[in-house]
Amino acid sequence: MSERPTAWSIALTRMRSTLPTLAAGLAVAAFFGIWILAPTLVIALALVFIGWLVLTRTGRQALAVARVGLSTVPERLGATSVVVVGIAGVVGVLVALQAMAAGFEATLTGAGSDDTALVLRAAANAELSSALDRPSTTLIIQAPGIKRDANDRPVASAEVVVVASVPKRTTGTDANLEVRGVGPAAWAVRPQVRIVEGRRFRPGLRELIVGQGALQQFSGVEIGDSIVLNNQDWRIVGVFASGDTHESEVWGDAESIAAAYRRNGFQSVAVRLTEAAAIERLRAALSADPRLRVDVETTRAYYGKQSERLTRVIRAVGIGVAVMMALGAVFGALNTMYAAVASRAREIATLRALGFTGLPVVVAVMLETMALACAGGILGAGIAWALFHGFTVSTLGSNFSQVVFQFQVTPELLIRGLQWALGIGFIGGIFPALRAASLPVTTALRES
Numbered sequence: 001m002s003e004r005p006t007a008w009s010i011a012l013t014r015m016r017s018t019l020p021t022l023a024a025g026l027a028v029a030a031f032f033g034i035w036i037l038a039p040t041l042v043i044a045l046a047l048v049f050i051g052w053l054v055l056t057r058t059g060r061q062a063l064a065v066a067r068v069g070l071s072t073v074p075e076r077l078g079a080t081s082v083v084v085v086g087i088a089g090v091v092g093v094l095v096a097l098q099a100m101a102a103g104f105e106a107t108l109t110g111a112g113s114d115d116t117a118l119v120l121r122a123a124a125n126a127e128l129s130s131a132l133d134r135p136s137t138t139l140i141i142q143a144p145g146i147k148r149d150a151n152d153r154p155v156a157s158a159e160v161v162v163v164a165s166v167p168k169r170t171t172g173t174d175a176n177l178e179v180r181g182v183g184p185a186a187w188a189v190r191p192q193v194r195i196v197e198g199r200r201f202r203p204g205l206r207e208l209i210v211g212q213g214a215l216q217q218f219s220g221v222e223i224g225d226s227i228v229l230n231n232q233d234w235r236i237v238g239v240f241a242s243g244d245t246h247e248s249e250v251w252g253d254a255e256s257i258a259a260a261y262r263r264n265g266f267q268s269v270a271v272r273l274t275e276a277a278a279i280e281r282l283r284a285a286l287s288a289d290p291r292l293r294v295d296v297e298t299t300r301a302y303y304g305k306q307s308e309r310l311t312r313v314i315r316a317v318g319i320g321v322a323v324m325m326a327l328g329a330v331f332g333a334l335n336t337m338y339a340a341v342a343s344r345a346r347e348i349a350t351l352r353a354l355g356f357t358g359l360p361v362v363v364a365v366m367l368e369t370m371a372l373a374c375a376g377g378i379l380g381a382g383i384a385w386a387l388f389h390g391f392t393v394s395t396l397g398s399n400f401s402q403v404v405f406q407f408q409v410t411p412e413l414l415i416r417g418l419q420w421a422l423g424i425g426f427i428g429g430i431f432p433a434l435r436a437a438s439l440p441v442t443t444a445l446r447e448s
Contacts, residue, residue, distance in 0.1 A: 058360055065351065065364035069340070070371060079336045080372055086329035087376030087424050088383065090322055091417040095384035097318025098416070099407040101311045104395065107405035108307035110244035112300035114276040116189060119269040119286070122293040126306070127161045133265040136292055140269045143289075145282035147272045149188065155272040157183035160258045164229055164250070166218045168394075175394075177218055178249045179208070179229060181257030189270045193246060198223045198238030203253040206260075209238035211247035213404030217394050221250065230260050245303065248394070248404040270299070310395070326424050329376075333428020337369055338435070349441045358437035365433035366426070373425020377418040384417070385409045 053059035073080050119140050124130035132140070141156040149155055160181035165174040184203065187193065201207035210221045220226075226233040227250070234252065241247060254266065273279060276298075283296045348361055389409040 053363075058357065059363075061356055062360035062363035062367065065348075065356070065360055066367040068347070069344070069364060069368040072340075072344075073368075073372075076336075076340060079339060082332045083329070083336050083369075083372045083425075083428070084376040084379060086325075086332045087373050087421045088380035090325045090329050090424065091377050091380030091421050092384045093325060094318055094322035094420055095381055095409060095413050095417045096388050096407070097314060097321065098413050099384065099388055099409045100393070101314035101318065102410060102413065103405045103408040104314065104403070105307045105311045106408055107403065108245050108303045109300065110303075112298065112303040114279075114298050114300055115273050116299045117271050117273055117279055117282060117296055118299050118302045119271065119294050119296050120267075122295050124295070127159075127268045128163075130267045131265060132158070132267065132269065132294070136294070137266050137269055139289060139292060140286065140294065141271070143282055143285045145273055145278035145280075145285065147274045149185075153185070155185050155188045157186040157189050157270045158254060158266040159183065159186070159268050159270060160254050160261070160263065161267050162229065162257065162261060164227055166220060166227055168217060169219045170217075172219075175218070177214060177221075177227075179257065180246075180249045180251050181254035182251055183254050186251075186270070189272050190242065190246065192244065193240050193242045195238050196241045198236075201237055201252050204256060205253070206232060206234045206256060207237045208234050208250050208252040209240050210236050210250050211404075212239060212241045213247035213392070213394075214250060215239055216392055217248075217404050229257065232260050245403055245405075322420065326420065329424050330427050333369060333373070333425060334431060336372075337365065337429055337432035340365075340368070340432070345436075345439065348436050349439075353441050361437045362433040365436055366429045369429025369433075370422060370425045373421045373428070374418070376425075377421025380421070381414045381417045385414065 053063055118127075119132070120127065120130040121132060137158045141154045141158070147155045162179045162181075163176045164179050166177040167173060168175045195209070196212065198209070201209050208227070215221055221236055223236050223239065226235050228234075236250075240251070258264070258266065271282070273282065279296065279298055286292050286294055286296055352358070352361065388407040391407045392404060393407070394404045
């Protein structure tokens with residue numbers, strides 16, 4: 001007469017069946033907690049893990065089982081390539097979008113420093129929305145805190161910013177090209193700007209110099225060409241480089257450009273400070289003058305704000321797309337590793353019957369999954385670096401003009417991509433690994 005299972009035995013059986021899933025969930029949570037909060041701790045744990053693999057009997061057993069599993073990868077090339085390609089896609093997209101954000105941010109913030117400042121009309125959030133009349137400009141330039149040259153003249157440039165419609169090289173359609181009118185001291189305010197071809201424009205003439213970035217993106221702006229500013233032809237006489245956002249612009253004489261647009265004032269005043277701390281003295285002096293209503297900030301702060309919004313959007317979009325793709329990659333890894341465990345169930349059961357404990361089996365499956373994930377991460381990061389590092393594009397800036405910048409695939413982004421790859425591999429491997437270790441030997445032999 002057979003005994004009926006009691007409620008306690010049924011509950012115990014169910015509890016045992018849920019233990020692997022619970023353990024996997026805790027392992028995933030612990031892995032990502034350490035990964036996010038203490039990434040350097042992962043390196044220390046990895047070293048301990050390698051020592052365990054090499055120095056202990058159980059670790060050597062895990063290496064032996066993993067070696068056998070990896071040797072069968074060529075026989076499962078179709079399934080394993082799904083894991084590698086899927087993870088490579090996630091890493092490639094993530095690194096490419098983050099590189100775009102990094103390049104845009106670096107281009108804008110590269111134009112700023114702590115020892116130069118920009119003065120705009122109060123509450124103006126960009127140069128194009130600012131306006132300063134000539135008396136105000138004169139007062140600003142004579143304020144304390146501004147550096148003076150050898151002839152005791154303030155190193156300050158009253159500037160005009162306008163936008164011209166110029167066809168793009170790639171599409172032939174008109175886009176906004178920023179034209180900056182600068183004063184004679186602009187070269188001292190921004191010493192990083194240098195002429196690389198042709199010559200500087202002459203004050204009082206309708207001459208312009210074009211930045212290297214604008215030269216790459218727009219047609220009809222080479223030396224000898226002319227562009228139209230308010231129905232007047234202006235000739236390009238030189239090309240300049242600066243390594244920052246100014247390379248997206250065309251420069252000319254501020255007084256001539258203001259006259260062409262019939263303006264009797266300027267939009268901003270760029271100044272070089274005597275020292276970084278002089279920004280407070282300049283700000284206090286301008287704030288105390290009742291004839292002025294202006295805002296002062298360092299160019300580093302100004303360009304940082306200009307890049308902040310778009311950089312945040314690009315990064316959020318990149319992470320969102322990567323998360324969605326990562327979910328697909330995780331399911332691909334789960335499916336592949338479950339299939340691999342099922343196809344090797346008899347082999348794993350035999351090993352356990354010979355005395356192998358569950359730990360080497362779990363570690364072996366995880367090592368195989370992490371190796372595939374690492375290969376996918378390296379492939380994706382390599383493709384992103386090869387295709388996008390230094391790739392030049394343009395986007396609409398805060399002045400409604402095109403900002404030309406280059407993707408920057410930095411070592412930090414490559415490491416972050418590998419972190420994502422290993423994270424996907426960990427999630428995709430932990431559940432099949434626990435199933436392989438928890439499946440009863442007799443059941444595993446029957447499944448084969």
